Amino acid sequence: MSEVIVITSGKGGVGKTTTTANVGTGLAQEGKKVVLIDTDIGLRNLDVVMGLENRIVYNLVDVVEGNCRMKQALIKDKRYPNLSLLPSAQTRDKSAVSPEQMVKLIDELKEEFDYILLDCPAGIEQGFKNAIAGADRALVVTTPEVSAIRDADRIIGLLGANEVKRTELIVNRLRMDMVKRGDMMNINDVTDILAIDLIGAIPDDEQIVISTNQGEPLVGSDCLAGKAFANICHRILGEEVPFLDLEIKSSVWGKLKEIFKKN
């Protein structure tokens, strides 16, 4: 039974594409057959984050318009053969595809893949409507900031109105040092307002910037963000995983270094 998951947020820049790339790669690491679809027509970047931009020949719009077969457009990932990417078009815009066409496309992919992940563009217009058309489940990504939460709330309302059956929350770019100082909301503040189940909390990590630039998702690696993404994948697969303790614990040595630095 394939599962179709859309990763959306409303607000731009909160980490949808990064999350799609990492969660997709993580599920592939667990042996599942995964396809990632970039539905941001005109401003594609899932291919860049996956490091596959030089392998693109055909894209989503070509498939929908019948210029090529699905197999010709799908790109196999560099590291995991059970992970594929259906890239978006860079020279068209979001009116090139309709929700009905998306549903048809997803139905075709359901026969071959266990998980279909849709990277939704920012906003609530045609791009969003296209992305949620075939989805059973949604992961709403937000950062612990008022503006992002406001937009996430709107999106959750729209997802409910469009009868997407399961919605879960990912809080991204948490900075525990700021939370401790009281300058940033903590996870409970966010879930209090948004009132949906939390499926993952990802700390702000420098490694993500590096991994994005190099085109290699960092899920499963040793850093905190990598572990957090891996935990999300396990939870999607149905396992119960306790949430990571995101505080950066300084060792005694580290504390001494701090004292000397101040002087």
Place this chain on the structure above:
Amino acid sequence: MPRPVILKSNKYGINLIMDRDMDFEELLACIKERFQESENFFRNAKMAISFEGRRLTQEEEFRIVDTITSNTSVNIICILDNDVLREELVRQKIEQFEEEQAGKTGEFYRGTLRSGQVLDCESSVIVLGDVNPGAKIISKGSIVVLGALKGTAYAGANGNELAFVAALEMDPIQIKIGEIIARSSDNKPAAGKRRLRKAKVTIEPQVAIVKEGNIYIEPITKGLLNNI
């Protein structure tokens, strides 16, 4: 000589403009003729009919409708009243009824109102859930939120300044009662800063009412409720 019977179609059906002085039986014959002439046009139509130009008794009205339905394939669903005065009276009664309703009864709404959602009610409304920032409730009566009110509430939407807004957690962006608007203060503590303060800020149920032309937000006490 002007035609004794003129058929004019409008949004709802047909307006029958009749000659005032003609003998009723002759008029009936004319009506039958007009409708039969236009049989092709009206074939199987369902319409409402209204009468103009002549005072008719109820029996006469029924006879006309009968003539039309038995001689053509037209289906007359109802007779519309053209009496302007009566319309006005009815409208007034309805509005009065609505206003009373707004004061005495209320509707429940289950669930949280999310950003971008608008709940527009004729009567008072009780929300069993939160009202998130960006959501709006509009009511001709009062508003009670059994949860956190963090969005916009507009009570007394028909100008009624006796309406009130109550919430278990009163933290609205804007409240409007009747024509008076109040907004939340600009000096909000930064989100999250609350955690640091040792003294717990107790959240108590509060109600917003209009006093002397301004909106006051006060904790709900027995005395206050009696005075609303």
